[in-house]
Amino acid sequence: MNKTKKSVITTITITLTLIISMFATVLPAATAHDPPLTIPTHAFVSAAPNPIGVNQQLLIMAWLHIVPPTSEGAYGDRWEGLTVEITQPDGTKKTVGPMTSDPVGSIWNYFTPTIVGEYTIQSSFPGQTLAGDNIRPGSTSAGIKYIGDYFEPSTSEIQTFTVQEDPIPTYQDTPLPTGYWERPINAEHREWWSISGNWLGPPGSRYALNYAPYTKAPDTAHILWAQPLTVGGVVGGEHGVHTYHDGGAYEGKWSPPIIINGILYYNNYPSSYHIDEVTALDLRTGETVWTKEDIRISFGQIYMYDSPNQHGAFPYLWETQGSTWNAYDAYTGEYWFTIENVPGGTRVFGPKGEILRYNLDTTNHRLTMWNSTAITDLLGGTSGSAQWQWRPYGKTVDGADGITLNVTIPADLQGGSMFVLEDRIVGQTGLGRTDRWLYLPTEDYTLWAISLEPGREGTLLWKKTYSGADNLTLEPGSASLDDSVFTLKSFQSRQQFGFSLETGEKLYTTQKQSVWDMFLHMTTGFAYGKLISTGYGGFVYAYDAQTGELLWEYEADDPTWEALQGGNYPLYFSGAADGKIYVTVSEHSPNDPKPRGSSMYALDAETGEELWRIPFYWPSWSTQGPAIADGILVGLSTLDNQIYAFGKGQTETTITASPKIIDEGSNILIEGNVNDMSPGAEGTPAIADESMSDWMKHLYMQFPIPGDAKGVNVALSAIDPNGNYQEIGTVQSDMSGMFKKMWTPPVPGEYTIIATFGGSGSYYSSYGETAIGVNEVETPPEPTPTPPPMTDTYLTGSTIAILAGIAIAVFLILRKK
Numbered sequence: 001m002n003k004t005k006k007s008v009i010t011t012i013t014i015t016l017t018l019i020i021s022m023f024a025t026v027l028p029a030a031t032a033h034d035p036p037l038t039i040p041t042h043a044f045v046s047a048a049p050n051p052i053g054v055n056q057q058l059l060i061m062a063w064l065h066i067v068p069p070t071s072e073g074a075y076g077d078r079w080e081g082l083t084v085e086i087t088q089p090d091g092t093k094k095t096v097g098p099m100t101s102d103p104v105g106s107i108w109n110y111f112t113p114t115i116v117g118e119y120t121i122q123s124s125f126p127g128q129t130l131a132g133d134n135i136r137p138g139s140t141s142a143g144i145k146y147i148g149d150y151f152e153p154s155t156s157e158i159q160t161f162t163v164q165e166d167p168i169p170t171y172q173d174t175p176l177p178t179g180y181w182e183r184p185i186n187a188e189h190r191e192w193w194s195i196s197g198n199w200l201g202p203p204g205s206r207y208a209l210n211y212a213p214y215t216k217a218p219d220t221a222h223i224l225w226a227q228p229l230t231v232g233g234v235v236g237g238e239h240g241v242h243t244y245h246d247g248g249a250y251e252g253k254w255s256p257p258i259i260i261n262g263i264l265y266y267n268n269y270p271s272s273y274h275i276d277e278v279t280a281l282d283l284r285t286g287e288t289v290w291t292k293e294d295i296r297i298s299f300g301q302i303y304m305y306d307s308p309n310q311h312g313a314f315p316y317l318w319e320t321q322g323s324t325w326n327a328y329d330a331y332t333g334e335y336w337f338t339i340e341n342v343p344g345g346t347r348v349f350g351p352k353g354e355i356l357r358y359n360l361d362t363t364n365h366r367l368t369m370w371n372s373t374a375i376t377d378l379l380g381g382t383s384g385s386a387q388w389q390w391r392p393y394g395k396t397v398d399g400a401d402g403i404t405l406n407v408t409i410p411a412d413l414q415g416g417s418m419f420v421l422e423d424r425i426v427g428q429t430g431l432g433r434t435d436r437w438l439y440l441p442t443e444d445y446t447l448w449a450i451s452l453e454p455g456r457e458g459t460l461l462w463k464k465t466y467s468g469a470d471n472l473t474l475e476p477g478s479a480s481l482d483d484s485v486f487t488l489k490s491f492q493s494r495q496q497f498g499f500s501l502e503t504g505e506k507l508y509t510t511q512k513q514s515v516w517d518m519f520l521h522m523t524t525g526f527a528y529g530k531l532i533s534t535g536y537g538g539f540v541y542a543y544d545a546q547t548g549e550l551l552w553e554y555e556a557d558d559p560t561w562e563a564l565q566g567g568n569y570p571l572y573f574s575g576a577a578d579g580k581i582y583v584t585v586s587e588h589s590p591n592d593p594k595p596r597g598s599s600m601y602a603l604d605a606e607t608g609e610e611l612w613r614i615p616f617y618w619p620s621w622s623t624q625g626p627a628i629a630d631g632i633l634v635g636l637s638t639l640d641n642q643i644y645a646f647g648k649g650q651t652e653t654t655i656t657a658s659p660k661i662i663d664e665g666s667n668i669l670i671e672g673n674v675n676d677m678s679p680g681a682e683g684t685p686a687i688a689d690e691s692m693s694d695w696m697k698h699l700y701m702q703f704p705i706p707g708d709a710k711g712v713n714v715a716l717s718a719i720d721p722n723g724n725y726q727e728i729g730t731v732q733s734d735m736s737g738m739f740k741k742m743w744t745p746p747v748p749g750e751y752t753i754i755a756t757f758g759g760s761g762s763y764y765s766s767y768g769e770t771a772i773g774v775n776e777v778e779t780p781p782e783p784t785p786t787p788p789p790m791t792d793t794y795l796t797g798s799t800i801a802i803l804a805g806i807a808i809a810v811f812l813i814l815r816k817k
Contacts, residue, residue, distance in 0.1 A: 069143030089117025232641025508548025538568020685737030721749025
């Protein structure tokens with residue numbers, strides 16, 4: 001069922017809940033009935049929309065006038081055996097059901113009519129003795145006093161609906177934005193969910209890559225804004241080329257980060273400073289939204305609460321202090337509630353954003369799951385309407401109440417978990433080093449998986465034992481449910497070993513990577529059907545996720561040898577989004593000064609082609625990221641300790657034409673500018689994508705102005721006095737943002753001249769207009785010839801006569817000869 005249909009059903013369910021609850025009050029709150037009561041019921045049915053087109057889906061709903069008396073959310077009885085009979089225009093009948101009702105006593109289903117004409121529908125309830133099934137523990141609801149009473153059968157009135165040849169119109173989806181857009185996203189634009197991702201901070205399970213599948217990502221190195229986090233860059237003076245401390249491996253000053261609803265959150269100080277302070281910035285502008293002291297955040301959460309009374313998402317920032325967790329409102333940063341006694345385990349998010357912690361105990365053969373939203377004290381109450389209200393504000397609750405799963409696992413499983421996925425846990429016995437510094441080789445090791453599917457939790461899915469080889473230390477790598485693969489890796493051989501998530505069978509061994517990749521143990525992750533691996537050797541390797549075949553590799557070479565790692569820069573896999581792979585130069589404890597040429601690289605995920613690079617150094621060992629959401633990548637560069645936001649910028653196109661009034665047939669000069677209106681560079685020239693990295697280096701990092709920078713293409717057009725559209729031509733702005741063109745308007749009258757910048761990988765589109773007037777010029781008539789004077793006429797006649805006489809005389813003389 002798609003999201004639109006589901007929301008329609010939810011809306012109707014809410015309405016029925018409210019309406020039926022009014023009738024529910026007619027039930028007497030009496031004690032157990034002896035003898036049992038016989039209670040009449042009334043059935044109802046509806047079909048919508050009416051009329052509807054043939055082969056379009058129709059929603060049919062049926063319900064009783066009374067809610068099942070013992071129904072309390074997920075608990076209590078339901079009406080059983082509800083049916084709907086559909087009579088088609090040809091007299092044939094179809095039956096929907098029998099079905100079991102929802103908590104408010106209704107059923108729904110979709111029906112697709114294939115015959116044009118009039119249909120009838122009628123619902124039926126067969127009658128039911130209330131059994132008292134699945135009563136909520138400790139329930140005091142008055143409804144339980146109706147257990148044993150009989151609710152009589154009932155049949156609804158017959159309803160009709162019409163099916164016509166022509167389809168009825170459906171709501172037209174809002175197209176995905178091609179221009180600039182902001183938060184909040186109006187709820188009418190449902191389709192925009194696919195490009196409006198969030199970034200909730202470092203995952204608890206190592207298999208999850210910094211992968212953002214629901215967002216666009218920067219096509220170029222265009223910078224929206226830059227904000228200093230702390231003092232940074234070259235110290236100078238008596239300290240020469242050395243730079244200010246950037247946090248290094250253990251004192252990272254910018255973490256996690258988190259992005260929720262277009263707001264960026266991060267801690268301002270390392271945890272070791274014992275200074276707790278969080279800043280929230282507008283992701284699009286870099287402006288401070290708020291700063292709060294005495295808070296230190298670990299991750300973000302968006303919890304989708306859905307009950308018959310309440311629907312919607314709640315955004316939180318979480319502070320974890322041992323087993324005590326504090327939730328803060330993401331919009332304001334204000335304290336919201338506390339959970340104490342949170343059990344240990346691997347943290348993942350459930351399908352509605354609930355926080356889950358799985359604790360696998362192979363010593364006592366137990367698997368437990370803690371659910372942050374299962375703590376009943378976070379609701380409004382335990383009975384009635386309050387149990388369907390999410391009301392945690394101001395509360396301190398016991399986290400021990402959130403254990404929702406406690407099952408046994410096979411006694412022969414030892415070791416621990418490697419990957420906690422949506423439907424399974426993959427574990428190991430015998431992997432890893434047995435001494436911190438010796439990295440002892442892995443000998444025989446066992447891989448296994450247990451189920452997390454409802455009703456099968458803790459069940460063994462498979463178990464495989466393998467022999468270690470070549471004195472290698474094997475460690476967990478990454479996992480992908482989409483590709484049904486997980487990996488182990490060995491830093492000694494610099495290889496990845498792929499295994500099937502379904503069977504545990506070994507699938508492949510990848511090629512050996514750079515010898516320098518024995519350091520950092522290689523950073524890996526899955527994206528776009530590929531296993532991506534980077535490391536100290538300065539290469540990015542992309543393997544086919546299911547076969548291990550090398551698809552492409554990229555080398556971040558250092559021609560100056562400042563990095564020293566085999567002539568390449570050490571790379572860290574920073575993230576993947578929008579078909580791109582982002583890697584940054586980073587290492588555990590970088591030398592000071594850092595190697596020049598260190599960069600962030602954007603690569604095409606399909607081909608490995610470099611799309612762009614810009615100077616950057618990432619403190620990967622102490623922070624997570626960069627973070628990517630809403631088409632913007634944001635990260636901290638320790639080259640200058642500034643936060644940079646990369647993404648498309650807004651532009652402004654201006655246009656003038658001179659002279660404003662001309663005579664027909666004359667030229668005008670069209671000129672204007674295309675400017676970057678991003679918050680960090682407002683009013684600067686818009687520059688071509690191919691020149692963007694060098695231009696951003698100049699604007700934000702004080703590099704020399706690139707003399708060969710190109711502008712952007714601008715389409716010039718006009719609307720003539722008759723309303724006709726015509727293209728004037730395309731011009732390119734220069735590195736000052738200016739464009740120009742001479743043009744001769746073809747006819748007299750008033751013109752609108754339009755300059756359109758169509759956008760690029762770096763900028764959103766914009767346009768400007770101006771007007772000119774062309775005067776009609778009257779052409780003077782051809783002059784009429786003036787008749788000659790009479791004297792001229794006589795002279796001409798005499799002359800002709802004399803000439804004629806001479807001609808005759810000549811003729812006679814010649815004849816006599």
